[in-house]
Amino acid sequence: KNEVEQSPQNLTAQEGEFITINCSYSVGISALHWLQQHPGGGIVSLFMLSSGKKKHGRLIATINIQEKHSSLHITASHPRDSAVYICAVNFGNEKLTFGTGTRLTIIP
Amino acid sequence: DAGITQSPRYKITETGRQVTLMCHQTWSHSYMFWYRQDLGHGLRLIYYSAAADITDKGEVPDGYVVSRSKTENFPLTLESATRSQTSVYFCASNRAGTSSYEQYFGPGTRLTVT
Numbered sequence: 001k002n003e004v005e006q007s008p009q010n011l012t013a014q015e016g017e018f019i020t021i022n023c024s025y026s027v028g029i030s031a032l033h034w035l036q037q038h039p040g041g042g043i044v045s046l047f048m049l050s051s052g053k054k055k056h057g058r059l060i061a062t063i064n065i066q067e068k069h070s071s072l073h074i075t076a077s078h079p080r081d082s083a084v085y086i087c088a089v090n091f092g093n094e095k096l097t098f099g100t101g102t103r104l105t106i107i108p
Numbered sequence: 109d110a111g112i113t114q115s116p117r118y119k120i121t122e123t124g125r126q127v128t129l130m131c132h133q134t135w136s137h138s139y140m141f142w143y144r145q146d147l148g149h150g151l152r153l154i155y156y157s158a159a160a161d162i163t164d165k166g167e168v169p170d171g172y173v174v175s176r177s178k179t180e181n182f183p184l185t186l187e188s189a190t191r192s193q194t195s196v197y198f199c200a201s202n203r204a205g206t207s208s209y210e211q212y213f214g215p216g217t218r219l220t221v222t
Contacts (some may be wrong), residue, residue: 056203088151
């Protein structure tokens with residue numbers, strides 16, 4: 001079965017801390033996505049990657065194809081980063097399979 | 109340039125009623141998707157469409173019907189709403205092609221079935 005697992009489910013940190021959210025998947029993929037959802041809000045795509053590393057501002061996403069693992073890092077975290085972060089994967093077609101999300105809370 | 113829109117944004121309906129959620133995209137994307145988001149389950153695929161007049165079931169299709177007569181519209185109908193269908197529904201779209209997996213999500217419809 002094609003599965004996506006995220007950890008941790010919940011994460012609370014102080015402003016300024018370095019944040020890491022992890023995602024692992026069961027079989028080979030075409031692409032992996034990191035999505036962000038603020039409370040009561042819509043879903044925004046942060047990154048789509050199939051290899052290596054991508055960076056956008058304070059956010060960094062990495063993927064290790066051999067280990068079937070990806071990480072999302074946030075440097076110098078800020079309260080506005082508080083959101084649910086969702087990992088999603090394409091297992092060889094256009095359909096996405098989602099992790100259950102990581103609820104991040106950054107305390108000022 | 110609206111992108112992808114959903115209507116209504118909020119809906120309260122009674123058990124047994126038929127309700128249709130609308131999704132419209134302005135990009136002429138080939139693929140469109142309907143998801144539901146529930147606490148503890150995350151996002152789950154209900155139905156998807158590869159093109160006009162081509163639809164297929166996702167993970168949780170029971171109780172839902174879709175159609176796609178035009179590329180830009182992908183309505184989702186709950187034929188006889190049940191309380192278990194209370195959820196937040198998201199529509200999404202993407203272009204076809206091996207390099208075009210990025211999906212664009214609508215703002216969501218919060219549906220409550222009483």
